[in-house]
Amino acid sequence: MKLNIKLKLKTLFIILCFSMLFQLLGTSFVITNAATTTPAKVSYTINGEAKIGNTIDIAVNISNITNFYGGSVDFAYDTSLLEVQSITKGDIFGTNKVSEPVKGVSTGLASIGLTLTGANAGVSTNGTLAIIKAKVLKEGTINIKTTPLNVLISPIAFNSRVKLSDNNGNFITYIGEDKVITLINTIPEPLPVLTAGVYENNDSKLSYTPNW
Incomplete structure (x- = not known):
């Protein structure tokens, strides 16, 4: 036992x-x-100098994505800081045929939806999903924070909603990288004050021309 x-x-x-x-x-x-x-990532790059009166491009970029078939961008912005002129598709789909069922700019919101057509596989690549063209109106700071969720987006919270899906209609998860845009004013430097006296030709207060 x-x-x-x-x-x-x-x-x-x-x-x-x-x-x-x-x-x-x-x-x-x-x-x-x-x-x-490596998970997919959504990030932003700014093309152009963000000064008052200038036009800048805000590129919505995607990297390390696999079987990407369709996506959308909703960007909420402060109308006192920016005047969004357009939102257009980027180069991520290359030469593939792309449908744009959603595209437009309204007061404080720019949106675009993009999808491949037909029974094709999605793309596995890096590239730009959308480009937002905007004019800088005044000094300030724009903090771009991204969410994939159907939550209310606004300039003071999550202001960029990006959704990505594969060719089966499944959501593609990603990491969102925040971006800070500093809008600046171009103020000319004040003219120097000159007093009576003798100045050398290398004095920084004066601009000399030849034979003067």
Whole structure:
């Protein structure tokens, strides 16, 4: 009887050891996969100098995306800081045929929706999803914060909603990278005040011309 109990305990111990070993191997495999998979990312670049009176392009960029078939951008902005003139598609789909079921600019909101057509696979690439062209109206700061959710977007909270999907209509998750745009004023430097006296030709207060 004692021998049978010892054998059963030994067998149970061996089973538990193998079970723990498989769990450790499985955990190691999952961690390795997670470490080697780079998620998609949404980021922004600004083309042009963000000075009052200038026009800038705000590019909505996507990197490390796989099987990308369609996406949308909704950008809420402060109408006292920016005058958005247009929102257009970027180059991420290359030469593929693209449909634009949503595209427009209203007071405080610019939106665009893009999708490939037909039973094609999505693209796996890096590129620009949309370009927002805007005129700078006054000094200030724009903090671009991105969300994929159907929440209210506004200039003072999440102001950029970006949705991405694959060719099966499944949402593609991503990491959103915030962007700060500083809008500045161009104020000319005051003219120097000159007093009576003698000035050398290398004096910074004066601009000399040849033969003067």
